[in-house]
Amino acid sequence: MDFKEYQGKKVLSERFENVALGLVTSNVRDAVGYSSEVGFPVVIKAQVLIGGRGKAGGVKLAFNQEEVKSIADDILGMDIKGHKVEEILVAKAVDIKEEWYMSITFDRANRSMTLIFSVEGGVDIEQVAHESPEKVLKMPINSLEGLEISDLKKRLLEAGLNKSHVDELVKIIISSYAMVVDKDLTLLEVNPLVLTDDEEIVILDCKMSVDDTAEFRQSALFEMNSEDGDAREKMAKKQGFSYVHLEGDVGIIGNGAGLVMATMDAVKNAGGEPANFLDIGGGAKAEVVNNALKLVEGNPKVKSIFINVFGGITRGDEVARGIADVVNESAPRVPIVIRLTGTRAEEGLEILKNETDLSVTDVMDEAAELAVKLGDES
Amino acid sequence: MSIWLNDKTKVIVQGMTGREGTFHTGNMIKYGTNVVAGVTPGKGGESHLGLPIFDNCSEAVKGTGATASVIFVPARFCLAAVQDAVVSGVKFLVVITEGIPLHDEIKIGALVRKEGVIMVGPNCPGIFSVGQASMGIMPSSIFKRGNIGLVSRSGTLTYELVDLISRAGLGISTAVGIGGDRVIGARFIETLKAFNDDENTLAVAMVGEIGGSDEEEAAEIIPSLSRISKNIVGFIGGRTAPPGKAMGHAGAIVEGNKGTPQSKVEALESVGVPVPEKLSEIPDILKGFIS
Numbered sequence: 053m054d055f056k057e058y059q060g061k062k063v064l065s066e067r068f069e070n071v072a073l074g075l076v077t078s079n080v081r082d083a084v085g086y087s088s089e090v091g092f093p094v095v096i097k098a099q100v101l102i103g104g105r106g107k108a109g110g111v112k113l114a115f116n117q118e119e120v121k122s123i124a125d126d127i128l129g130m131d132i133k134g135h136k137v138e139e140i141l142v143a144k145a146v147d148i149k150e151e152w153y154m155s156i157t158f159d160r161a162n163r164s165m166t167l168i169f170s171v172e173g174g175v176d177i178e179q180v181a182h183e184s185p186e187k188v189l190k191m192p193i194n195s196l197e198g199l200e201i202s203d204l205k206k207r208l209l210e211a212g213l214n215k216s217h218v219d220e221l222v223k224i225i226i227s228s229y230a231m232v233v234d235k236d237l238t239l240l241e242v243n244p245l246v247l248t249d250d251e252e253i254v255i256l257d258c259k260m261s262v263d264d265t266a267e268f269r270q271s272a273l274f275e276m277n278s279e280d281g282d283a284r285e286k287m288a289k290k291q292g293f294s295y296v297h298l299e300g301d302v303g304i305i306g307n308g309a310g311l312v313m314a315t316m317d318a319v320k321n322a323g324g325e326p327a328n329f330l331d332i333g334g335g336a337k338a339e340v341v342n343n344a345l346k347l348v349e350g351n352p353k354v355k356s357i358f359i360n361v362f363g364g365i366t367r368g369d370e371v372a373r374g375i376a377d378v379v380n381e382s383a384p385r386v387p388i389v390i391r392l393t394g395t396r397a398e399e400g401l402e403i404l405k406n407e408t409d410l411s412v413t414d415v416m417d418e419a420a421e422l423a424v425k426l427g428d429e430s
Numbered sequence: 431m432s433i434w435l436n437d438k439t440k441v442i443v444q445g446m447t448g449r450e451g452t453f454h455t456g457n458m459i460k461y462g463t464n465v466v467a468g469v470t471p472g473k474g475g476e477s478h479l480g481l482p483i484f485d486n487c488s489e490a491v492k493g494t495g496a497t498a499s500v501i502f503v504p505a506r507f508c509l510a511a512v513q514d515a516v517v518s519g520v521k522f523l524v525v526i527t528e529g530i531p532l533h534d535e536i537k538i539g540a541l542v543r544k545e546g547v548i549m550v551g552p553n554c555p556g557i558f559s560v561g562q563a564s565m566g567i568m569p570s571s572i573f574k575r576g577n578i579g580l581v582s583r584s585g586t587l588t589y590e591l592v593d594l595i596s597r598a599g600l601g602i603s604t605a606v607g608i609g610g611d612r613v614i615g616a617r618f619i620e621t622l623k624a625f626n627d628d629e630n631t632l633a634v635a636m637v638g639e640i641g642g643s644d645e646e647e648a649a650e651i652i653p654s655l656s657r658i659s660k661n662i663v664g665f666i667g668g669r670t671a672p673p674g675k676a677m678g679h680a681g682a683i684v685e686g687n688k689g690t691p692q693s694k695v696e697a698l699e700s701v702g703v704p705v706p707e708k709l710s711e712i713p714d715i716l717k718g719f720i721s
Contacts, residue, residue, distance in 0.1 A: 160688075266533075394593070
């Protein structure tokens with residue numbers, strides 16, 4: 053789960069003093085009131101789960117009350133790359149001497165977390181990384197041994213920082229990594245981490261993601277619930293399967309992520325476009341299949357549905373039972389093609405043949421072609 | 431005759447007394463796997479499925495001489511279970527458990543690499559040496575014995591392909607489901623090397639999927655596998671998946687320009703590995719290799 057800037061900052065403030073927390077509001081009057089209290093200029097920032105806010109006009113400085121009012125008015129309700137701005141963060145602007153970049157993120161190639169630091173932080177960090185990679189320090193972190201402090205100090209000094217800043221930064225980095233591990237974060241990015249005119253190091257902005265699989269031991273973080281994702285995806289998660297909304301018109305249901313992806317590919321090969329990815333998981337029972345089918349059918353763009361199940365742990369007769377129950381409860385809106393094989397597939401096919409008049413086959417490519425064809429005709 | 435697991439391998443099952451553990455251990459024993467003990471902390475001294483239960487792996491290894499362990503414990507206990515297994519001196523591990531937190535997976539991966547333990551998984555269907563033994567949850571009914579090695583990041587797609595291979599009149603030596611998580615133990619590289627050393631495996635099918643760079647890294651070493659390098663066929667699942675969306679497997683996600691199907695297909699084809707668009711084309715390609 054990803055956190056909005058203010059939520060990430062709130063988490064960081066448990067361990068760090070210099071976090072530009074400011075005020076979060078969806079109300080222009082509160083924004084004006086708060087700015088008058090802390091003094092001008094203030095920075096007003098859209099709170100959305102997407103990068104590039106600044107370049108989209110979602111981050112602005114205001115120098116007096118009128119400006120706060122008009123800027124807050126503009127940003128609230130603004131659409132940034134499909135994300136509607138419902139909250140803004142207002143904070144007193146700081147005098148920036150230097151902008152640095154720091155992140156700790158999962159590095160798949162090294163199968164570890166990696167620390168990334170650059171003395172040239174700010175909005176153009178990606179350009180810096182691309183054009184002058186030597187200005188970006190990367191250090192994979194050994195999960196069994198922890199950070200190598202002496203090496204880290206040496207490399208920060210080599211990056212051109214003075215000793216007192218390095219000492220302060222090392223403390224920040226050690227605390228950051230501890231937080232990443234303690235809170236099961238998959239990403240902590242502070243950009244910029246700024247040095248102010250008063251020689252203070254301040255966390256001005258952050259991105260934070262927590263590992264979904266760690267929900268059982270990070271309940272406090274998950275209660276912050278910042279997700280503004282697809283409603284269907286959220287509903288699917290509650291019902292115990294994995295759903296990704298796509299743009300096509302052939303609804304897809306299957307068991308096992310790999311098989312479902314291959315099913316999407318088969319539909320594409322047959323000239324169709326998948327409307328979704330839906331994995332009912334291993335060992336799915338009739339009720340899960342029933343809910344999955346309702347969810348996919350509820351997408352108005354769907355013109356046909358392809359159910360592809362290879363029984364292993366998942367039993368073919370259970371899947372067939374779920375399908376039969378749905379179509380007998382109310383006739384399906386669109387044609388459904390079922391491919392069923394593996395554990396107890398014969399019993400399942402028997403149920404479907406006796407109780408429904410759906411198209412049934414045991415060959416995947418044929419089923420995909422049929423689903424696309426029936427969709428085109430409907 | 432097989433890689434990593436054969437009918438002599440003495441296997442312990444961590445989490446054998448649980449529901450999943452009980453069911454799958456029963457199937458493993460039925461198939462002929464040499465399961466010698468179970469491990470459940472707090473239940474040492476009891477017996478289950480006619481086998482002794484130990485409190486930890488070290489005692490189980492001491493009592494039975496086991497060299498391999500398969501783990502069915504819930505995600506939250508998995509790191510501790512792997513630590514227990516590694517300390518006991520077990521050299522081959524299969525982790526079936528899904529939903530292990532990333533930081534635990536990172537530590538598990540680092541630990542087995544440091545100690546030189548071969549680990550299959552986590553979040554995988556396990557390993558199946560046809561006619562000999564099974565560690566995991568693969569359904570035995572779909573397998574026929576033969577000379578094809580199979581390595582796959584996906585569970586059900588493994589079954590799908592095994593079924594296609596069996597129906598085509600071919601058979602499998604060992605099938606390994608390496609799992610689709612962000613951090614896994616044995617990757618394509620280690621598994622292909624093992625197949626290269628197994629005289630009984632004449633050709634290999636590798637089933638990859640979007641995300642990560644394991645297929646690209648495997649392509650770099652394939653030319654060095656003198657025995658099987660010309661007999662490998664590949665498949666990449668998720669060619670039509672959009673970037674930025676994890677497709678069920680935590681690892682199956684195209685991030686930026688990394689992990690794209692194009693890059694994987696190109697890397698494999700550049701070292702002579704055909705990558706058909708349909709899984710159903712694979713058996714004929716395999717027939718071409720071994721005829």
